[in-house]
Structure formats: C-alpha cells, structure tokens
Amino acid sequence: MSSDNAMVQLTAKDFASSQDVRWCPGCGDYSILAQVKKVMASLGTIKENTVCVSGIGCSSRFPYYVDTYGFHSIHGRAPALATGIKLANPELNVWLATGDGDGLSIGGNHLLHAIRRNVDINILLFNNRIYGLTKGQYSPTSPLGKKTKSSPMGSVDFPLHPLSVAIGAEASFVARSIDINTKHLTATLERAARHKGTSFIEIYQNCNIFNDGAFEYATGKETKEDTTVFLEHNRPLVFGKDGSKGIRLNGMSPEIVTLGNGITEDDLLFHDEALAEPSLAYLLSRMHYPEFPEPMGVFRAVERPIFEDLVMGQVHSAVKSKGKGDLAALLASGETWKVN
Amino acid sequence: MVVATETKNTDRQPKKVIEVNEITVRFAGDSGDGMQLAGTQMTNTSAIFGNDISTLPDFPAEIRAPAGTLAGVSGFQLRFGSQKVLTPGDQVNALIAMNPAGLKANLSDLEPGGILVVNKDAFTKSNLDKAGYEANPLEDDSLQGYKLYSVPIDTLNKEACKDSDLTGRAVGRCKNFFALGLVYWMYGRPMDASLSWIESKFGSKPSVADANAKALKAGFYFGETAEMFPVCYLIAPAKIQPGQYRRVSGNEATALGLIAAASQAGKTLFYGTYPITPASDILHELARHKNFDVRTFQAEDEIAAMVSVVGAAYAGAFAATGTSGPGMALKGEALGLAVMTELPMVIVNVQRGGPSTGLPTKTEQSDLFQAMFGRNGEAPLCVIAAATPADCFGMAIEAFRIAVAFMTPVILLTDGYLANGAEPWKLPDVASLPKISVNHPTDPGSFLPYGRDDNLVRPWAIPSTPGLEHRLGGLEKHFETGEVCYDFENHHRMTETRRAKIDGIANVIPDLEVTGDASGELLVLGWGSTYGAIATAIDRCHENGVKVSSAHLKYLDPMPKNTGDVLKRFKRVLIPEMNLGQLLPIIRGKFLVDAVGLNKVQGKPFMVGEIENKITELLSNGSKS
Structure with missing residues (x-):
C-alpha cells in the first residue's frame, strides 16, 4: 500500500523485481542497476508512482529488473514513450535507460526532442561504445577506425559525443559518471533524480564481451587520476596525482597546466554548473582522452520550464477561462439551425 | 422566398423561377481567390435554409501554387436539394470560374447546357497563357454548349467597394463574396447568414467587414438587376428529421x-x-478544446506520436492519434508494440492518394491492407471505417468503446473525402451517447498483468496503483504470468489468443444490414466513404424498378458475424472501392464468394452514375463475367 510505502523506508532490495538478471557476468550494467535501486531507496521513492522505461539493447532490459512499473519498448523510442506517460500522468517518476546505439542512433531524434522539451525524466545513457545485444557492431560513439564485426577494416563513421549532443539540445541537466565508481555514480544519480526537468547522464559502461576495456584509461588505477577530472561547482578544475595539474582557459580553449611555478588554483578554470549560457558545459563536453582528462560529474544544472507543467498549465487556464468542458455546448457550437 | 419578384427595377420583366429538386454548384478559381470560403458560406446558408447538402472541397497540395496556373486551381463543389443528398453530385449544374485556369480544370465536369459564370476580367492574355489557352474561350465558339455568363466580377466588385478605404488589393480579395452573392441570387438563398458571419469574423476590422458585405450584396443585386440572367431557381427545403x-x-x-x-x-x-494532410484539422480542432482535459502533443515525428500514445494509454489516458497513409507506415512498428502490450488506443487514418507522398490532398481508400496487415508478425487489431462525414463522430466513440472493452488498438479509417466533406448533422442528445465504462484493477491479490477474462481481455492496470507494479514490453509473454517467455508452444498459444480476442469483438458489434431485398441477384457491398454514392445509386435503381441490394461494412476486422450469410444469399457481389481492390480479395478469401470489383483510383470519389452503370451492366449480363 502506498501509505505503508510512504512510512516504511524501503531498501535497495525492495526495488529488485522477481526476474533473474540476465546481463553477461561482469557487465557494467549490474553496477548501474544496483546504484539506481540504492538511490530510489534513499530518496524515499514510492514504487507505484515510478516507471522505468527503455528501448532496445542490453541496457534496455533494465525495467524488467526494477520492481516498479516498467515498459520495455522498441528501438530508440523510449523518450517518446516517457513523454506520453508524463503527459498522461505528470505525477509519475520516470527513469529511462538507454544506450549509445538505442539513444543516439536509432532513437537520436526522440532523445533530442525529449531533452529540448525538458520533460521531467531521468535519462541514463549507458555508453559502452559498441552494439552489445546485436553482438558487436560499431556504435555512434565508437572511435574512428574501431574494428568490429561490421567494420573489420575499421569504422569510418565519425563518432559523436553524448554530452555535446545533449547540451546542443538545450539540456537543463547534464552529467557523466562511470559504472565502477559506485560512490560517484550514486551521488550523480541522486543529483539527477532531484533535478526538475530532463536529467541526462552519460554513464561509461564496460561491455566485457564485445568492447572490454574501452574505458580502461578512465578506470585503471594507474591512469585514472590523469585521465579524468572531477567537476565541482565553483571549484577549479584540478586533477592528476596529488592534484598537481589543472585546466586553464587560454582564450576560448582549455589547456593543461602544472600547478606551481607561479600558477595557482586561482588561474584555473572554475566550474559553474549553473551558468545560463551553455558554452562552458559544451567546452567541457569537448574535452576527450587522450588530449585531455575527461570531466566527470555535473556539467550543467539549470532551471527551465518543464514540458508537462506547460501542457497542464494550458489545460488549467483553458478550464479557468472557458469553464470545464460542457459536451452538449461543444457539439452545438458554431452555427446551428432548427428543423421543425 | 424567391427574390426575383422583389426586384426594384420594376420596368424589367420579373425573372422566371424554376423549381428543381437539387443543384450541384462548383466554385473554382485560384487558390488565393477564396473559393473554399465561398463554398463553405454557400453550404452554411443552404443548410440553414433547410436543404440537405453534401460538399467536396478540392484544393491543390501547394499552399500557393503559382497564381493563375492549373496547379493552383482550388475548387469547392456543393450539392444541395429538397430530398436526401448523400453525395456532392456527379455532374455540375453551375460552374463559377474565377479565372481561365479554373475554367480549364473544371469545364469537363459541367453538364452539357449547364450554367457557366466566368469572371471576364481575369481572362487576360497573361492568365490565358498560364492556363494554356491559345485563344480566349470567351471569344470563340468553344463554350457554345453552355449557358455562358461572362461577368466583369473584378470591375463590379471594385465599383461596389469604391468608397472603401481599403487598398485595391484588399478590395480585390472581396471578389469571392461578389461571386457568392450572385450565386445566392441564382438559387434564392438569403444573405443573412453570410452577412452575420462577415460581421463576426471581421468585426474588429470594420472596413474589411464593410467591403465584404458590400461585395456580397452587389453580387446579389447584380443578379437581380442584370438582364443577362433570365432564370433563377428554387430548391425547396428538404424533409429532414426535426x-x-x-x-x-x-x-x-x-x-x-x-x-x-x-x-x-x-x-x-x-x-x-x-x-499531415489531410488529418491535421483533427489536431487543430482538439487543440481548441483543452478545457475538456484534452492534452495535445505535436510530436517530433510520426513514430514518436504513436509511441507517445502507447505511453499515455499505459498511464491510463484515453489515447489517440491521427495520421494519413505515409504516417501510418511509420506507425506500424509502435502499433505492433501496442498489439503486444494489449493497450487501448485509437488510430485515425485519414486516407489519401498513395503510395509514398502520392496525392496529399486527394481521397483514396488504399490503406485498408495497411490497416489490416501493415505490421510485422501476426499482429491483429480492430479496424473500423466511417461512412459519412457525420458518421465519423459515432465511429470515433465506437473506436474507443471497442479499444477499452477489448484492450486493443483500434484503427478508424476515414479519408480525404470524408475529412473535408461536410453534411448537416442532427446534434445528438448527450445523455443518449454511449458511456464507456473503464475498470482499472486495484486488488493486488488476484492481479496478473496478462490474466484474461471471458473475452480474453487482460486488465488495464495503471501506474500509481499500489501493489500492481508490473512490466510490459514488446517481447512475447507467458500466457499465465505475463513474464517474458520464449517457449514455442506458449508463443503459438499467445498468437492464437491475440487473434481470438479480436475475433470476439464480433460479439459486440451490430449485424450487417441489407438495404433492399434480403436475397437476390446482386448485392453491392461497400465500406467507408463510398456509402453515399452506393446508397444513392441503389435508391435510383429502386426508383427505376431495378432489383439490387446493398450492404455497408463499417467493421472490417472483425466483420459482423452475419457477413458470410448475407453474401451467400446473393448470386453476385459487387464491391466498389477507391483502390485496385482491397476489400475484394479479403471477402473472396474469407467467404469463398466470387465477388467482382469496381475500382477507381483518381483521387476523387465515385460518381453515382458509375456505380449505377456497373449495376446495370452486371444485371444485364446474366452469366458470371
């Protein structure tokens, strides 16, 4: 019962459905699922008011494993499904699981439009830079030259970057995290869940079968401090072992500097996730390994009117100005005449 | 009633008044000439006058095709009468052509000896060239077979509005009202309805209202006064249900x-x-009525539109979409998902000429196959079709009634002819409209997402219901639990069950009715918008003592339970369709009946005469052809 749910604090376990999880052993998806359930529990999520939706792909099996309402739909269409759900019942919490193929290739259009409308949903884009469920073809985020079953001589498709796309689509909340950094992932998911409007999170996710080690540079003990930089609001971009390096702006371009020798934290780029202008967030989204450390955390979090609120606002104002619909009056509207 | 006798010009002979049962008029001109408006005004006025009416607007796909060209011709045909009117008419009794292109594109539909009113001022060298006339048809003998009235409409309209402070161009835009006034006079129509429409439409722009009103009156009085029109016509009000x-x-x-x-x-x-043309007006109409808790969503594409409907249905709304053929093609994928998840929703397909972009503004019935079969896998759903413009109202309600009762998508087929055509509609009593009862389960104890009732219908459990959390999706379901299941036997059973559920809808729909004798030589079987032409053809046959019956299918999948019995009581079955035969093979395959088709794919509806001729041909040719 909802009243019980509201009173009794649920645990992550309570959000596990009865289904056996069927991802490959060692898949990064397990961690994402575990952190989402943890966040749902910690935020006091009411099960019956929550819907997990997805399209097609490995990531899209997600709804089967969460004991809320769920909808495993069709290739790339989950943002449109979520929009329909939110317009029918704006009170529902909607989580959307997608992947780099589902979200950026076959469903690219729907993703853009859900983001620009600012539908209040949480979009988790599991980026493993490969097609997993169809067994190993290159995806829209695979690097140029990537050798896969469908590109034995190397991919000739120029990749796109999920966060740059989201920012270009006017996203109000944009973040990145990594599957195995569970603490950071949990914190990021929590921020996303609290954000009003579309939250877009790219999660680096290892596919240990078809693209193992794709994010090794960002997760390896030896390399991760030099290859990632953790964003904090109003804090300078510092990274590297012992925080010895930073990102400085040189004109419109970021550059890596070593702290010391007259260069202090004050000279570095300070992160501001709340800027109305998305240029800084976009600049950060263009920082890629190996030239730069890749930013992790919240790139952008701004407030913008929410789509379903605007839709409902028009319904309410129509009721206010015209009165609640009277069917007989509607049918008889326009010119009528009487036949005796 | 007839104004001719009230003419102020008393030294002239009163005009002759001829009473007729029905008249078909067509306004034709450039797409910027306001022909649709003139036609609509004539329709309203005739309806208020008490005639039965049927209309057929015909406009180009281009919003503003080059002025004066054949591609830019916009037409509006209206048939009104003192008896039942079910079609917009085969041949036109009076054609009003506002320019040479309008004349050229429409003359072939004017009856021999018919009335032809042309705007003489528009027959300039340049306009004649654009329309492809080598010589001015008003000046040679080519129009000898018609009652030609060559009226300088531009000049007279300008003269009528000479005191207006509007620009010459704005005054020119009133000429459709001049032409309308003239037609009002010819057919004894009162001007009040149009005058009050002008007042309410242009009330905030008094000069525009004034000029249009003056143009209308000037056209009317020109008809009354000018000696060139020897006759005006009287069409008495029809006997219509009070x-x-x-x-x-x-x-x-x-x-x-x-x-x-x-x-x-x-x-x-x-x-x-x-x-999408010609379905967008449904969206426009709905967007105006948000105070009924109507939530319209203009999606990014046809696919998203369909998927959003699936989502909204899942979340508990009465969810619907509207589209036309090309959009329907894109919706197929999500319709399969809707079939698999067994959610209630309505899909309106306003059919137009195809394939591909085809003829966007013209009518066709060529999406029946797409509605029945246009999805991957065995994906049955309910398909119904409206017969007349007003019938779309009841069939839209019927679509939701079936969708909710059987947890299924329902495709409602209409077409461009029904969508844009209009007829008088007796307002239904709201209290008598069907009330669709909705049951969302709340008891977790007995809940199974795919547990089925006696009609094989699963429950419509919606998010926000505690304890009923469940997962839907496009993967095959286990028959008992509804969980994902790849078992072979289970898939066969589920496939049969989905089909059997749709077949069961036949238990809650009306029987197929026969007009005419219940058995005999020939049955004309129609579906969708061919109703008017078929019914009129049958009426005429009966008037002439020809024995033929008809039946109209409004439910295509499933069909009424008695369909096979009805068909087998006739020696022959004729199926007229605006396609190359889509119902035809379904009927032949399903009932092993040797039906024959009458097919027309010209972007316009059947003429009554075409159906009548085919009936005559079949009946005079005793042996099966």
Whole structure:
C-alpha cells in the first residue's frame, strides 16, 4: 500500500523485481542497476508512482529488473514513450535507460526532442561504445577506425559525443559518471533524480564481451587520476596525482597546466554548473582522452520550464477561462439551425 | 422566398423561377481567390435554409501554387436539394470560374447546357497563357454548349467597394463574396447568414467587414438587376428529421467524437500526433478544446506520436492519434508494440492518394491492407471505417468503446473525402451517447498483468496503483504470468489468443444490414466513404424498378458475424472501392464468394452514375463475367 510505502523506508532490495538478471557476468550494467535501486531507496521513492522505461539493447532490459512499473519498448523510442506517460500522468517518476546505439542512433531524434522539451525524466545513457545485444557492431560513439564485426577494416563513421549532443539540445541537466565508481555514480544519480526537468547522464559502461576495456584509461588505477577530472561547482578544475595539474582557459580553449611555478588554483578554470549560457558545459563536453582528462560529474544544472507543467498549465487556464468542458455546448457550437 | 419578384427595377420583366429538386454548384478559381470560403458560406446558408447538402472541397497540395496556373486551381463543389443528398453530385449544374485556369480544370465536369459564370476580367492574355489557352474561350465558339455568363466580377466588385478605404488589393480579395452573392441570387438563398458571419469574423476590422458585405450584396443585386440572367431557381427545403442541426466535416466530427468518448468516461483525452494532410484539422480542432482535459502533443515525428500514445494509454489516458497513409507506415512498428502490450488506443487514418507522398490532398481508400496487415508478425487489431462525414463522430466513440472493452488498438479509417466533406448533422442528445465504462484493477491479490477474462481481455492496470507494479514490453509473454517467455508452444498459444480476442469483438458489434431485398441477384457491398454514392445509386435503381441490394461494412476486422450469410444469399457481389481492390480479395478469401470489383483510383470519389452503370451492366449480363 502506498501509505505503508510512504512510512516504511524501503531498501535497495525492495526495488529488485522477481526476474533473474540476465546481463553477461561482469557487465557494467549490474553496477548501474544496483546504484539506481540504492538511490530510489534513499530518496524515499514510492514504487507505484515510478516507471522505468527503455528501448532496445542490453541496457534496455533494465525495467524488467526494477520492481516498479516498467515498459520495455522498441528501438530508440523510449523518450517518446516517457513523454506520453508524463503527459498522461505528470505525477509519475520516470527513469529511462538507454544506450549509445538505442539513444543516439536509432532513437537520436526522440532523445533530442525529449531533452529540448525538458520533460521531467531521468535519462541514463549507458555508453559502452559498441552494439552489445546485436553482438558487436560499431556504435555512434565508437572511435574512428574501431574494428568490429561490421567494420573489420575499421569504422569510418565519425563518432559523436553524448554530452555535446545533449547540451546542443538545450539540456537543463547534464552529467557523466562511470559504472565502477559506485560512490560517484550514486551521488550523480541522486543529483539527477532531484533535478526538475530532463536529467541526462552519460554513464561509461564496460561491455566485457564485445568492447572490454574501452574505458580502461578512465578506470585503471594507474591512469585514472590523469585521465579524468572531477567537476565541482565553483571549484577549479584540478586533477592528476596529488592534484598537481589543472585546466586553464587560454582564450576560448582549455589547456593543461602544472600547478606551481607561479600558477595557482586561482588561474584555473572554475566550474559553474549553473551558468545560463551553455558554452562552458559544451567546452567541457569537448574535452576527450587522450588530449585531455575527461570531466566527470555535473556539467550543467539549470532551471527551465518543464514540458508537462506547460501542457497542464494550458489545460488549467483553458478550464479557468472557458469553464470545464460542457459536451452538449461543444457539439452545438458554431452555427446551428432548427428543423421543425 | 424567391427574390426575383422583389426586384426594384420594376420596368424589367420579373425573372422566371424554376423549381428543381437539387443543384450541384462548383466554385473554382485560384487558390488565393477564396473559393473554399465561398463554398463553405454557400453550404452554411443552404443548410440553414433547410436543404440537405453534401460538399467536396478540392484544393491543390501547394499552399500557393503559382497564381493563375492549373496547379493552383482550388475548387469547392456543393450539392444541395429538397430530398436526401448523400453525395456532392456527379455532374455540375453551375460552374463559377474565377479565372481561365479554373475554367480549364473544371469545364469537363459541367453538364452539357449547364450554367457557366466566368469572371471576364481575369481572362487576360497573361492568365490565358498560364492556363494554356491559345485563344480566349470567351471569344470563340468553344463554350457554345453552355449557358455562358461572362461577368466583369473584378470591375463590379471594385465599383461596389469604391468608397472603401481599403487598398485595391484588399478590395480585390472581396471578389469571392461578389461571386457568392450572385450565386445566392441564382438559387434564392438569403444573405443573412453570410452577412452575420462577415460581421463576426471581421468585426474588429470594420472596413474589411464593410467591403465584404458590400461585395456580397452587389453580387446579389447584380443578379437581380442584370438582364443577362433570365432564370433563377428554387430548391425547396428538404424533409429532414426535426431537431437542432449543425454542419460538420469528417475531421471535425472525428475530433468531437474523440472528446465525447473521453468526456463521457470521465477520462483525459491524450492526442499525440504529427501534422499531415489531410488529418491535421483533427489536431487543430482538439487543440481548441483543452478545457475538456484534452492534452495535445505535436510530436517530433510520426513514430514518436504513436509511441507517445502507447505511453499515455499505459498511464491510463484515453489515447489517440491521427495520421494519413505515409504516417501510418511509420506507425506500424509502435502499433505492433501496442498489439503486444494489449493497450487501448485509437488510430485515425485519414486516407489519401498513395503510395509514398502520392496525392496529399486527394481521397483514396488504399490503406485498408495497411490497416489490416501493415505490421510485422501476426499482429491483429480492430479496424473500423466511417461512412459519412457525420458518421465519423459515432465511429470515433465506437473506436474507443471497442479499444477499452477489448484492450486493443483500434484503427478508424476515414479519408480525404470524408475529412473535408461536410453534411448537416442532427446534434445528438448527450445523455443518449454511449458511456464507456473503464475498470482499472486495484486488488493486488488476484492481479496478473496478462490474466484474461471471458473475452480474453487482460486488465488495464495503471501506474500509481499500489501493489500492481508490473512490466510490459514488446517481447512475447507467458500466457499465465505475463513474464517474458520464449517457449514455442506458449508463443503459438499467445498468437492464437491475440487473434481470438479480436475475433470476439464480433460479439459486440451490430449485424450487417441489407438495404433492399434480403436475397437476390446482386448485392453491392461497400465500406467507408463510398456509402453515399452506393446508397444513392441503389435508391435510383429502386426508383427505376431495378432489383439490387446493398450492404455497408463499417467493421472490417472483425466483420459482423452475419457477413458470410448475407453474401451467400446473393448470386453476385459487387464491391466498389477507391483502390485496385482491397476489400475484394479479403471477402473472396474469407467467404469463398466470387465477388467482382469496381475500382477507381483518381483521387476523387465515385460518381453515382458509375456505380449505377456497373449495376446495370452486371444485371444485364446474366452469366458470371
């Protein structure tokens, strides 16, 4: 019962459905699922008011494993499904699981439009830079030259970057995290869940079968401090072992500097996730390994009117100005005449 | 009633008044000439006058094709009469051509000896060239076979508005009202309805209102005064069932039906769609009525529109979409998902000429196959079709009634002819409209997402219901639990069950009715918008003592239970369709009946005469052809 749910604090376990999880052993998806359930529990999520939706792909099996309402739909269409759900019942919490193929290739259009409308949903884009469920073809985020079953001589498709796309689509909340950094992932998911409007999170996710080690540079003990930089609001971009390096702006371009020798934290780029202008967030989204450390955390979090609120606002104002619909009056509207 | 006798010009002979049963008029001109407006005004006025009416607007796909060209011709045909009028007419009795292109594109439909009013001022060298006339047809003998009235409409309109402070161009835009006034005089129509329309439409722009009113009156008085028109016609009001009436087009009626269904059930109406001709007017109409808790969503594409409808249905709304053929093709994928998840929703397909972009503004019935079969896998759903513009109202309600009762998508087929055509509509009593009862389960104890009732229908459990959390999706389901299941036997059983559920709808729909004798030599079987032409043809045959019966299918999948019995009581079956034969092979295959087709794919509806001729041909040719 909802009243019980509201009173009794649920645990992550309570959000596990009865289904056996069927991802490959060692898949990064397990961690994402575990952190989402943890966040749902910690935020006091009411099960019956929550819907997990997805399209097609490995990531899209997600709804089967969460004991809320769920909808495993069709290739790339989950943002449109979520929009329909939110317009029918704006009170529902909607989580959307997608992947780099589902979200950026076959469903690219729907993703853009859900983001620009600012539908209040949480979009988790599991980026493993490969097609997993169809067994190993290159995806829209695979690097140029990537050798896969469908590109034995190397991919000739120029990749796109999920966060740059989201920012270009006017996203109000944009973040990145990594599957195995569970603490950071949990914190990021929590921020996303609290954000009003579309939250877009790219999660680096290892596919240990078809693209193992794709994010090794960002997760390896030896390399991760030099290859990632953790964003904090109003804090300078510092990274590297012992925080010895930073990102400085040189004109419109970021550059890596070593702290010391007259260069202090004050000279570095300070992160501001709340800027109305998305240029800084976009600049950060263009920082890629190996030239730069890749930013992790919240790139952008701004407030913008929410789509379903605007839709409902028009319904309410129509009721206010015209009165609640009277069917007989509607049918008889326009010119009528009487036949005796 | 007839104004001719009231002419102020008393030294002239009173005009001769001829009483006729019905008249078909067509206004034709450039797409910027306001022909649709003139036609609509004539329709309203004739409806209020008490005639039965049927209309057929015909406009180009281009919003503003080059002025004066054949591609830019816009037409509006209207048939009104003192008896039942079910079609916009085969041949035109009077053609009003505002320019040479309008004349050239429409003359072949004017009856021999018919009335031809042309705007003489528009027959300039340049306009004649654009229309492809080598010589001015007003000056050679080519129009000898018609009653030609060559009227300087531009000049007279300008003269009527000479005191207006509007620009010459703005005054020129009133000429459709001049032409309308002239037609009002010819057919004894009162001007009041149009005058009050002008007042309410242009009330905030007094000069515009004034000029249009002056143009209308000037046209009317020109008809009354000018000696060139020896005759005016009287068409008495029709004997129509008493009640309150309005004019309604198919798209308006569809929108109102969707609202009525949701409103009567106390539900939100969600309409997710993507603009497409000729379905967009349903969206436009619905977007005006948000105070009925109508939530319209103009999606990014046809696919998203359909998927949003699936989402809204899952979340508990009365969810619908509208589209036309090309959009329907894109919706197929999500329709499969809707079939698999067994959610209630309504899909309106306003059919147009195809394939591909085809003829966007013209009518066709060529999406029956797409509605029945246009999905991957065995994906049965309910398909129904409206017969007349006003029938779209009841069929939209019927679509939701079936969708909710059987947890299935329902495709409602209309077409461009129904969508844009209009007829008088007796306002239904709201209390008598069907109330669709909705049951969302709340008891977790007995809940199974795919547990089925006696009609094989699963429950419509919606998010926000505690304890009923469940997962839907496009993967095959286990028959008992509804969980994902790849078992072979289970898939066979589920496939049969989905089909059997749709077949069961036949238990809750009306029988197929036969007009004429219940058995005999020939049955004309129709579906969709061919109703008017078939019914009129049958009426005429009966008047002439020809024995033929007809039946009209409004339910295509499943069909009424008695369909096979009806067909087998006739030696021959004729199926007229605006396609190359789509119902035909279905009927032949399903009932092993040697039916024959009458097919027309010209972007326009059947003429009554075409059907009548085919009936005559079949009956005179005793042996099976």
